[in-house]
Amino acid sequence: MEDVLMLIVVIPLLAGLLVLAMPARSHGIIRAVAFIGALIPACFSLSAYLAFDKRITDLQYPFTTTWMNIDNAFNMLTLHINLSFGVDGISMPLVMLVGVVSTLTMIRSFKVTERVKSHYFWMLFLTMGLYGVFAASDIFTFFFFLESTLVASYLLINTWGGELRHYAATKFLIYRGLASVVLLAGLIGLAYVYAVKAQAASSTIMIPNAPDFLTLSISQLLTEARLIQIPAATQNVLFLVFLLAVLIEEAFVPFHTWLPDTHEQSDTGTNMMIGGALMKIGLYVMLRFAVSMLPLGLAHYAMWLAVLGLISILYGAIVAVASKDWRRLIAFSSISHMGLVLLAIGSMQEIGIQGAVFMLVSSGLLTSLLFFTVGAQADRTGTFAIENLGGLSKSLPVISGVMLVAALGFVGLPGLSGFISEFSLFVGGFAAFPTLSALATLSMIFAAFYLLWAMQRTTFGPVNTSLPEMADAEAIEYVPMVVLVILVVLIGVFPGVLGDVVHGTAQAIAARIGG
């Protein structure tokens, strides 16, 4: 069990290399290899989830192997860089999310007929990167996988996207490249500050584990964050750096313009990966580094987080109302939902933290589901434009039905995962910022409005006679839809399946930030 995380990360890469070795024309074998290459790590992550010890709040399944040591990196300190993995209650659900989304994306990608080999290679590469990002317990490991996702998704958008894909891919690259640069500055600053502090502290008070080297180990940093208080001024600066990185990475207003373009120009499989898993990285960074390790910084900027969150919530929702394209609508709606997470983090409540993880998972599942069904109908009708659609429920009852489930999940229908997420977020939000949270609830009304209205025009209403003859979902398309719907309902009805894992870690973080 110790090596399970390492295997989860490595298997997609091996499968990708295997795909590269295949002859380009044997599509069937390539698809099978890619699917199995995504399925096995997903099963491993399930077993890791089942064996997860809910009482432990530290990183579990630690795997560490020395990568390199750099002598004299900072003032004669040695820098230890490890290839290191480990998960806690925050990252475990996200690792599983990657497992679900990537496996289902591979199924959806059976429909890709152009340049199949490189499509699957980059898909598997992206899968590896995403697993790595969420499973990493070393800053360098984390950053490496983050950059891998950048390269993979850039090429995925660029090759299999819509007409303006080159433009969208470049925009994606610039924004996310900039975000990772800012993030790197923050990460190095964090490690440096803790190293200096720990060095000073170990000479005055008895502190176990205080290193005489510069560590990039996340679990080490988390331990030190509990023991050593960094001065507020330093925390504020670092927090600001992280905040900036997260704002760009997570497409918060005003850095949001790249996300709708990206989603609009990408193909369905890529959208499922980006919307379902990649877009959770920013807030994961927020929780993992900024919130857990810089509590004073968080306290200082809590109000700002709430305000920025509210702006994104309302802006995303209002623009979504005006969206004419399904993919843009989903993009703006996810901006709105992620704003809610930011607001809840700003509240510094335990339930808010827990809700944040719930929302990341729930929105990952729902976004993939929505992108999948929207893509499935577009495969048949050839359009994503809401005004060109109509009456789909007549010819595509199953796809329309599932689409409705996804939309209702977004709206927050009780019994689906969206409800419990929004509920926890709002409980957290109201405890700290009653007025702002009250304003934020407007987004639920907007969401109901734009999603249901779009649904109504797409699936119900008069049949658009210009649409071609269509057949409903094929057997293979049932798999992603059924799996995602089951998961969404499961989390909605039994939040415990997720909450038990998250709870301990959320509690630990909340204790650290005084919530």
Add this chain to the structure above:
Amino acid sequence: MESAMHVVSFSDIWRSMGPEVIVIGGAFLIMLIELLLPQNKRQWVPWLAVIDVIVAAILIISRFDEGILVYSNANFVVDGFSNIFKLVILLGTFLVILLAIAEQRKKALPYEYSYLLLFASGGAMIITSGIDLVLLYVGLELLSIATYILVALNRRDGRSAEGGLKYLIVGSIASATILYGLSFLYGVAGSTNLGQIAVALQNDWANDSAILFVSFALILAGVAVKISVVPFHMWTPDVYEGAPTPVTAYLAVVSKAAVIAFMLRVFIFAFGDKFQDWWLLMAWLSVITMVVGNFGALAQHNVKRILAYSSIGQVGYLIMPFAAIGQTQNVSNMWQALSSISFYLFVYAVMTIGAFAVLSKVSQERGSDQVEAFAGLYKRNPWLATMMAIFLLSLAGLPLTGGFFGKFMIFLVAFNAGQYWLGIILFATSAVAFYYYFGILKAIFVLEPTGDDEKIKSGGLLNTIVGLCALGTLYLGLVPGPFLHVLNQVHWFG
């Protein structure tokens, strides 16, 4: 310092200057052989140069741990610093000669390049060991004069001749400027020896900043031209575009490494703590070089020009540690700065020469240096495409490639010296660089091939060169530890 001439025996020369003797002596020998061989046998001549370089490199490595040797009235020193830089120079020369051999089959460069490159590298090696103004200057001129010819080597190409002339004029002015600056140092110390100059600057001339300023400014302006630091970079894109591609790679890598060695010797060794007055100037030069280089590349559509601008940007990274050296008093930081420069030079050598190697093949086959020429390269030649991707990702500075660690080391140096802002600008300009590097990547992997759908056949030699370069790039990115460890153990200055 004793004034009596002390007799230098041949065994002394061999012990100290063995590698230089091999390279320059070999160059003379190869020149003769080239002259005497019949035309149809001459294709073997460049291989002799390759062997020559390998022998010299082996000699350096075998003497690596011998400690510091000073020879000939303290004019010539063999220390860790010079050994490391000589290895960079020889590595670059080795790859460039191989690249020239690979390219030669079609374009028929005259075989002169094999010994001209050796002469240039001999000059470069002398620079790294010289601690005497005359010796330094002679080395610099040997390097420069040989490269003037090399740039214009492609006689049938008008652009090559134009580039050669441009480089000759700009380069000689720069040399003269450097010489003018050096003459002040001689005037101050009454000696051409760097050690004595350093003493004079500490004692007699410690308070006369005007003359030091003139001297420093002139030398800096001259070397800035040679390594294309902004605002002395204007010649770079034209010359790089005109020169035969192997020569461009040589200018970008070897010539720069040598001039940076020159800067370190003169600025750090001779000026000593007087250099502290100018760290801010170095910092700003580094900043504008990074900014202009990277933003300049954005507007280019010719890959050779993109690489030219990108190499300007890379120089910005390379001279950043000078600012740290100037500001810090701490010896460990200075060593860290030196090892970061050396590390980056090695990375820079392999990734740049690799990129130029792929470029030379593609532009030969497609008859164009434009980005469009790379369209669909992945379908035409997957091997070259993959290798080029590695070089571009490394140039852009993504993790797991040497480029990331090179930048990371330089970032650490800046961080350590408290120059956070420089570190941030380094990574910010690297993020700008994503745009044009990924533009080439996009052409390779995403765009459909334009025109005919022919495959590009690359010969075994070219495949080997790019393979070696990629191996080096990945090695320095995956396991930089051992190599950094070596650099950390080096006793830099004599």
